[in-house]
Amino acid sequence: MQVLLTRLRALLGIVLLLTPPLAGAQLSIEITGAGAPRMPIAIASFPGEEALGPGVTSIVRADLERSGLFRGLEVPPLSPAPTEASSVNYAEWRSRLADALVLGSVAARPDGRYEVRFRLYDVVKQASLGGIAYTLSKEQVRATAHRIADFVYEKLTGEKGVFSTRIAYVVKRGNRFELQIADADGAGEEAALVSFEPIISPAWSPDGRKLAYVSFENKKPVVYVHSLLDGKRNVVANFRGSNSAPAWSPDGSKLAVTLSREGGSQIFLLNADGSNLRRLTSSAAIDTEPRFSGDGQWIYFTSDRGGTPQIYRMPVAGGEPQRVTFEGSYNVTPRLSPDGKTLAYITLNEGKFQVALLDLSNRQVQIITDSDRDESPSFAPNGRMILLATVIDGRGVLSAVSSDGRVKQRLSVTAGDVREPAWGPFIE
Amino acid sequence: MRLAIVATLAAAAVAAGCATAPGEQAPASVEERAAKPPAAVETKPIARVDLTSKPAAASPLKDPNNILSRRSIFYDFDKFDIKDEFRPLVEAHGKYLRENPGAKMLIQGNADERGSREYNIGLGQRRSDSVKRALTLLGAKDNQIESVSLGEEKPVCTEHAEECWAKNRRSDMLYGGEY
Numbered sequence: 001m002q003v004l005l006t007r008l009r010a011l012l013g014i015v016l017l018l019t020p021p022l023a024g025a026q027l028s029i030e031i032t033g034a035g036a037p038r039m040p041i042a043i044a045s046f047p048g049e050e051a052l053g054p055g056v057t058s059i060v061r062a063d064l065e066r067s068g069l070f071r072g073l074e075v076p077p078l079s080p081a082p083t084e085a086s087s088v089n090y091a092e093w094r095s096r097l098a099d100a101l102v103l104g105s106v107a108a109r110p111d112g113r114y115e116v117r118f119r120l121y122d123v124v125k126q127a128s129l130g131g132i133a134y135t136l137s138k139e140q141v142r143a144t145a146h147r148i149a150d151f152v153y154e155k156l157t158g159e160k161g162v163f164s165t166r167i168a169y170v171v172k173r174g175n176r177f178e179l180q181i182a183d184a185d186g187a188g189e190e191a192a193l194v195s196f197e198p199i200i201s202p203a204w205s206p207d208g209r210k211l212a213y214v215s216f217e218n219k220k221p222v223v224y225v226h227s228l229l230d231g232k233r234n235v236v237a238n239f240r241g242s243n244s245a246p247a248w249s250p251d252g253s254k255l256a257v258t259l260s261r262e263g264g265s266q267i268f269l270l271n272a273d274g275s276n277l278r279r280l281t282s283s284a285a286i287d288t289e290p291r292f293s294g295d296g297q298w299i300y301f302t303s304d305r306g307g308t309p310q311i312y313r314m315p316v317a318g319g320e321p322q323r324v325t326f327e328g329s330y331n332v333t334p335r336l337s338p339d340g341k342t343l344a345y346i347t348l349n350e351g352k353f354q355v356a357l358l359d360l361s362n363r364q365v366q367i368i369t370d371s372d373r374d375e376s377p378s379f380a381p382n383g384r385m386i387l388l389a390t391v392i393d394g395r396g397v398l399s400a401v402s403s404d405g406r407v408k409q410r411l412s413v414t415a416g417d418v419r420e421p422a423w424g425p426f427i428e
Numbered sequence: 429m430r431l432a433i434v435a436t437l438a439a440a441a442v443a444a445g446c447a448t449a450p451g452e453q454a455p456a457s458v459e460e461r462a463a464k465p466p467a468a469v470e471t472k473p474i475a476r477v478d479l480t481s482k483p484a485a486a487s488p489l490k491d492p493n494n495i496l497s498r499r500s501i502f503y504d505f506d507k508f509d510i511k512d513e514f515r516p517l518v519e520a521h522g523k524y525l526r527e528n529p530g531a532k533m534l535i536q537g538n539a540d541e542r543g544s545r546e547y548n549i550g551l552g553q554r555r556s557d558s559v560k561r562a563l564t565l566l567g568a569k570d571n572q573i574e575s576v577s578l579g580e581e582k583p584v585c586t587e588h589a590e591e592c593w594a595k596n597r598r599s600d601m602l603y604g605g606e607y
Contacts, residue, residue, distance in 0.1 A: 198581035200545050219534065219607045220576035221549060242553050242577045245546045258546065260577070263557060265550040286550030302547055309547055332544040346544060353543065375544065394588070420545070 038071040039156065042098035042123075047081045048106035052114060052141045059145035060102065063163040063185060064152060067384070068407030073098055084119035090126045098123050100156055102148075104131075113137055116144055120152050129155045142187060162380045166424040167387060168192075168202045168211055169398060172417040179213065181228065184380075184423070186411050192228055201245055204424045205252050205272075211422075212236070212246035212255060223257050225272060236274035247290045247299075248272075249316075256280065256290035256299055267301055269316070280318070291334050292316070300324065300334040300343065311345055325358065327365055333376060337383045342403065344377040344386055355388055357403065368405035378423045379403075389419040488524070489603055495520045501559060503597040505540075508554040510562055518559065521601055522566025525573070532604035533568075535559050535575045538582060540593035545579055552577030555599045 041064060049056050061072040073096060082088070083105040093101050104118030119131030132151060136144045146163040153161030162184055171178045179193040179202060193199060197216040204211060209228055214221045221244045223237035237243040241260035245267075248255060252272060259268050267281040267290045281287040285305035292299060293313075300313045303321070308329045314321040325331035330348035337344065340360075347356040347365075352372035358365050373391040380387070385407070387400050392410070396417035400409040412418070488494040501514045510518055525531055537556030539548035556575035564570055585592035 198578075200579075200581065216578065216581060220536070220574075220578070240574055242549055244549050244579075258550070260553045260557070260575070265553050265577075286547065286554065288550045289544065289546045302544065304547075304550075309544075330543065332547050348543075 038069060039099050040071050040073050040097050041100040041102070041152070041156075042073045042075050042093060042096060043102040044075045044078065044082055044104075046104040046106050046116065046118065047083055048108075049116075051108060052106060052116075052138060054141055056106065056116060056141060056145045056148070057102075057104075059142060059185075060149045060152070063146060063149035063161075066185065066409065067153065067161075068402055069153075069157060084117050084131055088121055088126075090121075090123055093121075093123045100129075100152070102152060104148075109135065116148075118148055120155055142183065146183065146185075159384065160382045160426065162382050162384070162423075162426070165381055165426060166208070167378075168204065168422045168424065169389075169418055170199050170202065170420040171413055172198075172396070172419070178416075179211070179226075192226060192231070193233075200420055202420060202422045203246050203248055204422055205248050206250055206425055207252055208425045208427050212248065214244045214246070223255070225255075234274065236272065237268075237270065245288050245290060247292060249292050250294055250296045256292065258288040258290065267299065280316070281314070281321070289333055291336060293336055294338065294340045300336060302332045302334065311343070331356070335377050335379060335386075337379050337403070338381055339383055342383075344379065344403075346374055346377065355386060355401065366405065368401050368403070369399070369408075371399065374399075376420055376422075378421050380423050381426045385423075387421045387423050389421055496524055499601045501555075501599045501601075502594065503555060503599075505593075505597070506551075507597075508551070508558045510558060518562050519566060522563045522568055525563060525569070526567035529569060529572070531572060533563075533573045534602045534607050535573060536582075536600045536602065537575065537577045538596055538598045538600070539577075539580050540596045541580045541583065541588070542593070545581070549577045549579035552579050552599075555597075559599045559601065 043057050043061050045057050064070040065072050082103050084103050086103060088101065101121040101123050102118055104116060107115045109115055113135050115133060115135050117131065117133040120129040121127065122129055134144050134147065143164065149163040150161035153163070165184045166181055167184055168179065168181050171180055175196055177195045177197065177199045178191045179199050180189050181192050182189040192211065195215060195217055200214045202211050202213040211226045211228065213224060213226065215224055221242045222235060223243045223246045225234045225236050236255060237257045237259060239259055239261040242265070243257060243259055245258040246255050254269055255272055256267055256269055258265050262279070264284065265286045265288050266279060267287050268277055268279050270277045280299065283303065283305050285303050287301055287303045289302040290299045297316055298313050299316055300311060302309050303312050306323065309332050310323055311325040311331050311334045312321040312323050324343065325345065328347050328349065331345055333346045335344045343358040343360055345356055346353050347367065349367055353374050354367050354371065355369045355374050355377050356365055356367050371390040375389045377386050377388045383403060385400050385402055387398060389396060390399050396419045398411040398418050398421050400411065401407065488496045491497055495517060498517055501510060501517065525533060535556040537552030537554065539551040553575070556577060560573045560575040563573060583596045585595040
């Protein structure tokens with residue numbers, strides 16, 4: 001018996017090994033912790049949606065659940081299947097414990113395209129919260145589902161949803177480095193750049209069309225701006241020495257970078273086309289990891305001018321830097337929240353590199369992760385979640401944590417080390 | 429011509445070998461052994477120079493017996509000063525650059541994996557800058573040397589332990605044509 005079991009296990013192991021990796025080896029997301037009260041929402045299957053391939057409603061439900069703010073209710077097949085045009089039996093949905101309800105339908109159009117209509121209801125208030133109709137091709141199913149989820153999220157929370165945004169990250173597979181772009185849910189991964197040399201520090205332009213990053217393809221760090229639509233790459237900083245840490249100004253016209261051309265690592269400003277270089281910091285220390293404030297008036301950066309690496313800020317127009325972090329001996333990688341009220345950064349806390357949040361109004365610091373090798377925190381454009389890189393079982397993975405620390409997710413990729421995440425902006 | 433020089437050198441060597449230091453004169457021998465023939469004069473072998481056995485004009489930079497073939501300087505945690513054990517190495521490269529003004533060097537500074545990737549580029553830069561400074565003080569020209577940083581991105585050792593980290597806290601000196 002024991003032998004049989006062992007054999008069975010061995011056989012299963014082999015079967016698993018023989019199973020080819022998923023096409024595109026895309027990120028899969030696992031929610032590892034959820035916030036307290038989540039709003040129960042019922043999303044009934046849209047009649048006709050099977051014609052579109054991947055289920056629209058299942059993508060909407062997964063998006064909303066991933067936010068940690070919603071709980072998708074099981075909805076058994078109903079007859080007749082309700083649509084956005086049906087009159088809603090609120091009492092029945094209330095008895096299913098739904099606070100909110102989404103009904104819709106999918107119809108094929110004569111031109112080969114499809115039409116998706118939906119409507120969102122507040123079951124408690126017994127009121128329609130509005131709806132939209134989209135026409136789409138079969139390839140746009142995921143994008144359409146993310147837009148529906150964004151609509152629902154915004155109506156029910158009062159904040160913009162980020163399901164239609166994209167993320168960038170770097171995957172190291174063997175000796176290859178891939179700069180990948182994916183939907184915020186990790187699906188639809190596409191490589192913008194593949195190289196045998198490291199790629200780090202991707203930064204989205206404010207319009208979401210370009211990425212600035214550091215590539216080591218010339219045996220030293222050089223800053224590029226890469227246009228995602230046509231793959232055109234411009235060298236914007238390739239001075240003598242090292243060129244790194246690009247950050248966009250909020251209007252997309254300027255970049256802050258770290259250069260060693262005048263000795264040491266110092267922060268410079270230049271136009272996004274690489275022209276008009278001028279030095280910003282002037283110290284004998286390492287000054288790096290610049291980030292603009294949302295109003296474009298300040299640069300936050302890492303500096304070890306006080307003996308240990310800490311976060312400082314200084315006016316973009318020039319002036320005396322002010323120290324921002326004081327607790328601890330290692331505080332690096334400043335990232336401002338979109339509303340400018342909170343600073344996320346990496347702190348060394350009892351031997352662990354973790355994500356800390358500093359409330360800039362009351363100076364309170366909160367550590368929001370429990371992993372130990374966190375890097376590169378990146379706010380979602382609505383400020384709700386923070387994407388970061390960490391290491392689990394010796395492998396680089398992406399993780400997301402809500403800015404209150406309550407919801408945690410892990411995004412892992414098959415057969416690869418994932419690092420350097422950057423959450424893209426809202427796309428209009 | 430070469431033979432003549434070699435022969436002269438050999439003769440000089442023989443003479444030097446026979447000479448005795450003053451005050452250390454060998455005592456005169458009192459016993460004569462007529463039965464033994466006088467020992468044959470031994471000629472020193474000619475020093476042979478063979479240019480066929482190794483590539484002509486081998487670069488001292490590639491000669492494993494030459495200190496110049498060593499290119500790496502290692503550092504303590506969070507340090508960028510050149511430790512005493514690496515001084516002769518830096519001095520040898522400084523002399524080579526001074527004597528070969530056409531030679532170019534790229535110094536790549538590296539850091540271990542702990543902490544921020546960008547801050548680690550700063551730490552690696554500090555290391556390569558310090559090697560460049562030492563070399564220029566030894567007479568190398570500024571425009572012969574570019575110091576850059578690879579941060580933690582190109583580890584030679586990938587275990588997550590101090591033994592490995594020590595190997596990755598490093599500056600590498602590369603000459604033109606090697607990068």
